[in-house]
Amino acid sequence: MFQIRIHGRGGQGVVTAAEVLSMAAFDGGRHAQAFPSFGSERMGAPVVAFCRIDERPIRTREPVMEPDALIVQDITLIHQVDLLAGLAPEAYVLLNTSKPLDALGLGDLSRRFQSDRLCTCPATEFALDQTGRPMPNAALVAGFAALTGQISLTAVEKALRQRFAGPIGERNVAAANAAFRHVTRSLAPRDPATRPVPTQAHAAAD
Amino acid sequence: MTTQPVRFFQVGSFAVGNRLLPSGDRTVQSDADRTNSLDAGHRACQGCGEALGARYAIDAAMRATAGRLLVVNATGCLEVFSTPYPQTSWRIAWLHSLFGNAPAVATGMAAAMKVKGKTDVRVVGQAGDGGTVDIGFGCLSGMFERNDDVLFICYDNEAYMNTGVQRSGATPPAARTATTEAVGSQPGNVFGQGKDLPRLAMAHDIPYVATATVADLHDLEGKVERAMQIRGARYLHILVPCPLGWGSASSDTIRVARLAQETGLFPVFEAEGGQVTAVSPIRHRTPVEEYLSLQGRYAHLFGEHPSLDVIARIQAIADHNIARYGLDPGEHDDAGPEGGRP
Amino acid sequence: MLRQIEGSRAVAETVACCRPEVVCAYPISPQTHIIEAVGAMVKSGALSPCEFINVESEFAAMSVSIGASAAGARAYTATASQGLLFMMEAVYNASGLGLPIVMTLANRTIGGPINIWNDHSDAMSVRDTGWIQLFAETNQEAVDLHVQAFVIAERLSLPVMVCMDGFILTHAIEGIDVPEQDAVDAFLPPFEPRQVLDPDDPVSIGAMVGPEAFEEVRYLAYVRQLEALDLIPAVAADFARGFGRSSGGLVRSYRTEDADTVVVALGSVLGTIKDAVDARRDAGERVGVVGITTFRPFPVQAVANALAGAQRVVVVEKAFSVGFGGVLSTDVALATQRSESSLYTVVAGLGGRPITRRHLETMLAAAGEDQLEVLTFLDLDTGVVEREQARMAAATTRPGPTAEFVLRDLALRQNGEVEP
Amino acid sequence: MEPPFAITLDVGSSRANHTGSWRVERPVYVDRQPPCSDACLAGERVQQWLYQAEPGDYEAAWRQLVEDNPFPAVMGRICYHPCETACNRAQLDEAVGINAVERFLGDLAIDRGWELPPAGSDTGKRVLVIGGGPAGLSCAYRLRRLGHHVRLVDSAVALGGMMRFGIPAYRLPRDVLDAEIERIIALGIDVGLEHTVEDIESERAEGAFDAVFVAVGAQLARRLDIPSGDSARVLDAISLLHRVADGDPPQLGLRVAVYGGGDTAIDAARTARRLGATDAVVVYRRNRGHMPAHGDELDEALAEGVTVRWLSVVDRVDPGRLVVEKVRLDDEGFPVPTGETEELAADSLVLALGQDTDLTLLERAPDVAVDDGYVQVEATMMTGEAGVFAGGDSVPSQRTATMAIGHGGRAALGIDAFLAGRDATDPPLAAPATFDRLNTWYFAEAPRTRRPELERARRVSTFDEVVGGLTEENALFEARRCLSCGNCFECDNCFGVCPDNAVIKLGPGERYRFDYDFCKGCGICVAECPCGAIDMVPEEI
Incomplete structure (x- = not known):
């Protein structure tokens, strides 16, 4: 089972990100479960959503406490929420930012997580470029696809089109592609051997 | 000599029937073949105003809808005395659910009829004042606000009679009930604004709101008929004296209702779209004492040392109503023969 | 069709396939997504003919459903928690009048203190109302139970409540095979009310029944509930034939064949328990689990059969009777009164507290060593x-x-x- | 449908529950004597004919009316309508204009040529009626309807009695009177005019009459011995009116004084005005409150310029003048002379001081008792002599045409019973329908319709009828003002207001029946009966 935790703020589409992620995984023929951290949070408040991906039907209903991957939609949460709780050193971490980690005072992360599993992505900018709205979720799901290989870009595109009808879906697909290229590029210089392999092969890692 | 149109002065439009009227103009109640929606054998007290009001209203609704009617009844005297197992006095399709939900149940029925395309079948909800102004008000207000196609009728006897005459939001000032006893420095019910449901109903801007009493059948039936010509939420508030709770003689039920109107304490009017469109002017303006003194619930105001100040306050309420609705007979030159029908 | 879809959405689409004629809604978390989706389908015309009525309270919601059902329309509503309590009087009334209303209960605890999260306090509070109560383990089952609920309700002329864990199921997005319209139509015949208000054939419904007949009325209601114990498995079997998957029924056993310790539970926690059971089995312990799908009528015999071989019965409940202990446990105790097994009540997950596999395993380990308190509060601080x-x-x-x-x-x- | 046990019930099943057992008092329908009928001296069942008129069935109303009185058109003009005085509606707004409706019906009948009901089948009995005034004609009419042979004799040249010779034409046009008399005679009455009965016993024997009705009226004017100068012009009112009726009016001069206070005095004064008098003054010894003349008559006279000198007696008559003495009233209302006199210019004095009956025809009938000039009769109008009846002005009672008609009718019934050898006592009257029993709320406000009156200018110059008739519309209106006191008129109130549906409506004309299986005895029907036709009586134990 592969478990993902997504952090963001109310109104940033965190739950949608988990949903799209699960839809993409479902499209890949796997079982997926997406669910929000149930609460009464309002716009702007920190929120969390989860996603599980497995080859088998997923029975458990407990929250994701030790995720295999972390997606942070809003890096400003870093000082308010224990974003890294339960994360193992081999976990994937995808941060929505256009700045280098050092510039954000997050140089620690580079030491704590594997370099090929830690990645930043200016998802909000991609979203603004393509959709005009600061909703980084579609881009980050694609970034996640690029980073982890758990889902394919094609599946993400399909899920986005399913989730967002018409032109909005297409614009999100465009943002997703930009993010996918960005993440792929930023990981490219590294040793291809450590590059994640798409889908099934990797599933056994969990 | 000037001629004048022939009008039926003998019993005017006030009696139940009149052999001189064309059959189409006669009351539903004068018809030997009326529905008798609420039939004999019910267990209401002698002289029950609510039993009378219910039969008047539902029979009229039955005529207005050619018998295509469903009725929802809130818990209360009317329900208890009409349907104790194993007998029912109703001769119509009738349902009792709960005390506070009759308006909502009626909404559900109206929705069922709409979805099934049976738009000829109309729905009436009915309750006492407790079921209307107090416990049922939430549902009633919702029904009004949605403008559901329901006529809701309140049979107002101004207290919880079913449970032994406790005060309701419709109990008038100074009236004695089991929970506003005639003791202490201010005996009886408090002087407050009361819950004037007709006006609250009007505030919802629903298509039709009217008041009536069991003392003027033509008026009452006319209002039911008018209500059934309209689609949407409609409200009819009928004053129905309760001999038990009011401490009036069982034979005085209609007389007391009449005096409630003639004193101005119970204004009779109709409103469409939130505006008063017609009033029934008072025929013989009567001081409130005449109304109050017939009723045991006001007995503490009389006797050796009458509470003239309290009576004056009640008179002031009547005067206010008369001014507010323009009920003064002097304001209506043609208050005569056609009388009750505004 | 199998789709990755939110539980609420799947339930809404399924309910729509059941062709309800009057749907009444008053919002309360976590039921909202269901009624929003049904409302949108009515508004768009996708569900037609249907009247969708936004009411001013849950009390009105159930009351509108009562009126609609009594007038012969298939009626549906949904609620949770405080909403259920606010409609409580009408909940009793619907069953008392024998109206086959179907209601989704998105289970949520009851305040105060106010808490919007999941447990089963709401469902337990209505166990004596005369409604049939079915509990969904998964969203797939929630969907399937709704189809079956309409059949059961209308065949018995009794209201049915489908209980699904709030948020945990309602807000979870997963692969769900949402029934197709044709299949539902084949399975669920048009509503033919057992009694109906009809101007052409008038009756008085809702008479006042005195001491001379009330006990008989209640006894007859009991007999009707017992009929449901036969009907529910039959409907489940029909459903399996029609839809190719098993769901519903009275109880479900998992790995109980040789189990010394059997956990009994309701709803979505069964999934996590099964994972825990698998883990304990892997550790060599003989544990199993019995899920109760039909909580009312309570299938005493089926539960007794399912627990026949167990030495220990551990009832994990998301509710409890303050001042006493287990709610489900007392029912299970009745089913196991002739056996030698020990009965433990484990109260867990109150007010949305996560029930984790780790805690369950710890508890099972303790149970296996008979170290469990008769009444245990899982994860109590x-x-x-x-x-x-x-x-x-x-x-x-x-x-x-x-x-x-x-x-x-x-x-x-x-x-x-x-x-x- | 398989309705669930107890929760769902079949409609109307509560009729198995007989709530009549709750009752301690029961309502019963009653018929009471309405005040109009009670007051009618002619014995008309006023309320009943008004009831027929209400829906506009005037012929039925007229037929109901002439059951008791064959003179609707006459009565509608000259009756002083005690019915209206008694009418309960007077306490509500104004009395029903019964008299006007009666006249409308009477005139309509003449106009349409409606015939009276035919004579009854011949009984072989012969009755002599002496006097062709209202009493005699009324009696003759009723006797003919009962099948008796009637011989009607009168000493005058025409029938009608005081109706013809005492009442001025402006109040009762002669064509109307003639029409109604002719209609009676047409029933087959043997009339003998200018036939004066000298002796009743011989007349009866000669004609082999089985019974006799004496209705000779009061034709003799009372005189008063007033000191008078020579050639003072003094005459009596009866002669005056008779001569005017004969078309031979006397010369009265421009200033006429009339002495008296009854209706005849007023008639005389009004007649004097019509004969050219510029001053017509009535001298009366008491005040208006004590005046026997009917108020309406006085008002009409005053409107025509007649004046009244109240509290005055005539002391002396001289040519061209009277000496009048002022009087005052003592505590009991009797006039007491004051000694204070004054003169009054008058060319003539008309005495209207009352009339007496000429009873010489009874001198040889010893069993017929006469007291103070009046024939004494029993309730059946029979005198002390078997088969001899008397009525009208010759017996002690109010001397009006209405009364006379009533006497005639009652005598006819008495004669009929006598001829059949039956007891003629009336069935006891129902209890009165008093105002307090009515629920007047149901009667809409309805001011009385005024009959049109002739313009004043024309009144004093002609003998044209002063008071006009009602239009049909107004007559209907007026009829419908009737409150139907004490008698059910099928307003459906009891049927409508019963909270227990315990009144059964039996259909038009059939009224209602109480369903005592369900009547709880609340009494609302009694309270809300507009006409007081229901009583509550205790249940028997």
Whole structure:
């Protein structure tokens, strides 16, 4: 089972990100479960959503406490929420930012997580470029696809089109592609051997 | 000599029937073949105003809808005395659910009829004042606000009679009930604004709101008929004296209702779209004492040392109503023969 | 068709396939997504003919459903928690009048203190109302139970409540095979009311019944519920034939064949329990689990059969009777009264507290060694409780609300001001 | 449908529950004597004919009316309508204009040529009626309807009695009178005019009459011995009116004084005005409150310029003048002379001081008792002599045409019973329908319709009828003002207001029946009966 935790703020589409992620995984023929951290949070408040991906039907209903991957939609949460709780050193971490980690005072992360599993992505900018709205979720799901290989870009595109009808879906697909290229590029210089392999092969890692 | 149109002065439009009227103009109640929606054998007290009001209203609704009617009844005297197992006095399709939900149940029925395309079948909800102004008000207000196609009728006897005459939001000032006893420095019910449901109903801007009493059948039936010509939420508030709770003689039920109107304490009017469109002017303006003194619930105001100040306050309420609705007979030159029908 | 879809959405689409004619809604978390989706389908015309009525309270919602059902329309509504309590009087009335209304209960606890999260307090509070209560383990089952619920309700002329865990199921997005319209139409015949208000054939419904007949009325209601014990498995079997998957029925056993310890539970926690059971099995313990799908009528015999071989029965419940203990446990106790097994009540997941596999495994381990208290509160923070008790005992002034002190205590601890 | 046990019930099943057992008092329908009928001296069942008129069935109303009185058109003009005085509606707004409706019906009948009901089948009995005034004609009419042979004799040249010779034409046009008399005679009455009965016993024997009705009226004017100068012009009112009726009016001069206070005095004064008098003054010894003349008559006279000198007696008559003495009233209302006199210019004095009956025809009938000039009769109008009846002005009672008609009718019934050898006592009257029993709320406000009156200018110059008739519309209106006191008129109130549906409506004309299986005895029907036709009586134990 592969478990993902997504952090963001109310109104940033965190739950949608988990949903799209699960839809993409479902499209890949796997079982997926997406669910929000149930609460009464309002716009702007920190929120969390989860996603599980497995080859088998997923029975458990407990929250994701030790995720295999972390997606942070809003890096400003870093000082308010224990974003890294339960994360193992081999976990994937995808941060929505256009700045280098050092510039954000997050140089620690580079030491704590594997370099090929830690990645930043200016998802909000991609979203603004393509959709005009600061909703980084579609881009980050694609970034996640690029980073982890758990889902394919094609599946993400399909899920986005399913989730967002018409032109909005297409614009999100465009943002997703930009993010996918960005993440792929930023990981490219590294040793291809450590590059994640798409889908099934990797599933056994969990 | 000037001629004048022939009008039926003998019993005017006030009696139940009149052999001189064309059959189409006669009351539903004068018809030997009326529905008798609420039939004999019910267990209401002698002289029950609510039993009378219910039969008047539902029979009229039955005529207005050619018998295509469903009725929802809130818990209360009317329900208890009409349907104790194993007998029912109703001769119509009738349902009792709960005390506070009759308006909502009626909404559900109206929705069922709409979805099934049976738009000829109309729905009436009915309750006492407790079921209307107090416990049922939430549902009633919702029904009004949605403008559901329901006529809701309140049979107002101004207290919880079913449970032994406790005060309701419709109990008038100074009236004695089991929970506003005639003791202490201010005996009886408090002087407050009361819950004037007709006006609250009007505030919802629903298509039709009217008041009536069991003392003027033509008026009452006319209002039911008018209500059934309209689609949407409609409200009819009928004053129905309760001999038990009011401490009036069982034979005085209609007389007391009449005096409630003639004193101005119970204004009779109709409103469409939130505006008063017609009033029934008072025929013989009567001081409130005449109304109050017939009723045991006001007995503490009389006797050796009458509470003239309290009576004056009640008179002031009547005067206010008369001014507010323009009920003064002097304001209506043609208050005569056609009388009750505004 | 199997789709990755939110549980609420799947339920809404399924309900729509059941062709309800009147749907009444008053919003309350976590039921909202269901009625929003049904409402949108009515508004768009996708569900037609249907009247969707936004009411002013849950009391009105059930009342509208009563009126619609009595007038011969298939009626549906959904609620949760406080909403269920607010409609309580009408809940009794619907079953008392024998109206086949179907209602989704998105299970949520009952305040105060106010809490919007999941447990089964709401469902337990209506267990005596005369409604049939079915519990969904998964969203797939929630969907399937709704189709079956309409059949059961209308065949018995009794209302049916489909209970699904709020948020945990309602807000979860997963692969669900949402029934197709044709299949539902084949399975669920048009509503033919057992009694209906009809101007052409008038009756009085809702008479006042006195002492001379009330007991008989209640007994007949009981008999009708017993009929449901036969009907529910039959409908489940029909469903399996029609839809190619098994769901519904009375009880479900998992790995109980040789189990010494059997866990009994309702709803979505069964999934996590099964994972825990698998883990304990892997560790060599003989444990199993029995899920109860039909809570009312309570299938005493089926439960007894399912638990026949167990030495220990552990009832994991998301509710409890304050001042006594288990709610489901007392029912299970009735089913196991002729056996030698020990019965444990484990109260867990109150107010949305996550029930984790780890805690369940720990509990099962303790149970296997007969170290379990008869009434256990899973994952109870004893530190908080003890400090509050001590404060109460020491208090010279008025104690104040416990809830607020507990919250304050937790906050202080989070800030490191109190030793955990 | 398989309705669930107890919760769902079949409609109307509560009729198995007989709530009549709750009752301690029961309502019963009653018929009471309405005040109009009670007051009618002619014995008309006023309320009943008004009831027929209400829906506009005037012929039925007229037929109901002439059951008791064959003179609707006459009565509608000259009756002083005690019915209206008694009418309960007077306490509500104004009395029903019964008299006007009666006249409308009477005139309509003449106009349409409606015939009276035919004579009854011949009984072989012969009755002599002496006097062709209202009493005699009324009696003759009723006797003919009962099948008796009637011989009607009168000493005058025409029938009608005081109706013809005492009442001025402006109040009762002669064509109307003639029409109604002719209609009676047409029933087959043997009339003998200018036939004066000298002796009743011989007349009866000669004609082999089985019974006799004496209705000779009061034709003799009372005189008063007033000192008078020579050639003072003094005459009596009866002669005056008779001569005017004969078309031979006397010369009265421009200033006429009339002495008296009854209706005849007023008639005389009004007649004097019509004969050219510029001053017509009535001298009366008491005040208006004590005046026997009917108020309406006085008002009409005053409107025509007649004046009244109240509290005055005539002491002396001289040519061209009277000496009038002022009087005052003592505590009992009797006039007491004051000694204060004054003169009054008058060319003539008309005495209207009352009339007496000429009873010489009874001198040889010893069993017929006469007291103070009046024939004494029993309730059946029979005198002390078997088969001899008397009525009208010759017996002690109010001397009006209405009364006379009533006497005639009652005598006819008495004669009929006598001839059949039956007891003629009336069935006891129903209890009165008093105002307090009515629920007047149901009667809409309805001011009385005024009959049109002739313009004043024309009144004093002609003998044209002063008071006009009602239009049909107004007559209907007026009829419908009737409150139907004490008698059910099928307003459906009891049927409508019963909270227990315990009144059964039996259909038009059939009224209602109480369903005592369900009547709880609340009494609302009694309270809300507009006409007081229901009583509550205790249940028997």
